[in-house]
Amino acid sequence: MGKIDIATKQYMSHKNIIADAFNFYVYDGVQIIKPEKLQKIDTAEFMMPYGNDAKAAVQKIRDNLMIWESVTDGNAVYVVLGTENQDKIHYAMAVKNMLYDSLQYAKQVEEAKSSYRNKNKGAAIKLSSEEFLSGFRKEDKLMPVVTLVIYFGDKSWDGAKSVHDMFCVNDEQILKYVPDYKINLIEPIKVSDSEYEKFKTDLGSVLQFIKHQSDDDGRWIKGKRRFQNVEKEAVELINMITGANIAGNEKDEVVDVCRAWENSLKNAKDEGQREGRIAGQIEGKIEAYIDCNMTIPEIAKKVSKPEEYVREVVKKLSAVSQ
Known part of the structure; x- marks a missing residue:
């Protein structure tokens, strides 16, 4: 079981x-x-x-x-x-x-x-x-x-x-x-x-x-008072089934799921934007290395990424330039 x-x-x-x-x-x-x-x-x-x-x-x-x-x-x-x-x-x-x-x-x-x-x-x-x-x-x-x-x-x-x-x-x-x-x-x-x-x-x-x-967002949960006081056992079940990471104060018997879920979505969005910025910076470096006629293995070593990743970026950049 x-x-x-x-x-x-x-x-x-x-x-x-x-x-x-x-x-x-x-x-x-x-x-x-x-x-x-x-x-x-x-x-x-x-x-x-x-x-x-x-x-x-x-x-x-x-x-x-x-x-x-x-x-x-x-x-x-x-x-x-x-x-x-x-x-x-x-x-x-x-x-x-x-x-x-x-x-x-x-x-x-x-x-x-x-x-x-x-x-x-x-x-x-x-x-x-x-x-x-x-x-x-x-x-x-x-x-x-x-x-x-x-x-x-x-x-x-x-x-x-x-x-x-x-x-x-x-x-x-x-x-x-x-x-x-x-x-x-x-x-x-x-x-x-x-x-x-x-x-x-x-x-x-x-x-x-x-x-x-x-x-994609928490609009469905806004204004629902029942989610402001959810028992811990129910929250633990939600986390286990859905993979959510809703956390509450350990001393409290109930959890404000509305606030926790909206914060989780906001953090995920911020993290996604941060990762997007980093990816954009890496792609910019790869493009510059390509202009210097560097090979894919050489570029991969420079940006600390797998060669397959570099190939995908090169293919993406080629498609954009056409």
């Missing part, structure tokens, strides 16, 4: 961040899912082998998994919320998520079966022959599983967004009998800047910065 994988998994493990992501995606930013109503659960799923050649069970580890307790009409309702964090496009994401969700449903059925077996020792619950066969009672219900992909990249997601998108056939008559599975995806580049205001945590700041990381 790479550094970015570990960092995004850690960042998305916070209850308030998970709640914010799902509130943005499912409820358009309305704060329906409360962090205090989330409970972390085991992220390990097991794929049981079948057939004569089956070997040991295969373990699959989700990035993050929580149970959300919601109260509807006085009754508690539970939903399993999972996230998969991607800094690169996964072209089989639909199959990967479908497997994870299916394993979670199978796990719920298996847990129900185990609980009845334990209770049957004391004859607490009687199962019909059909219920005994499946290990699941007629009135039993499963907890819905919702998996959300958080894409920490600035490119457009050009991979399949459903299982049907991955098939090699387009026969609608066949496909209507094949259940589809679509991925839920937050794609930074597809979220408008106004929509980012629906995030209530710095997850929105991280994703919006990723979207604009290749911009």
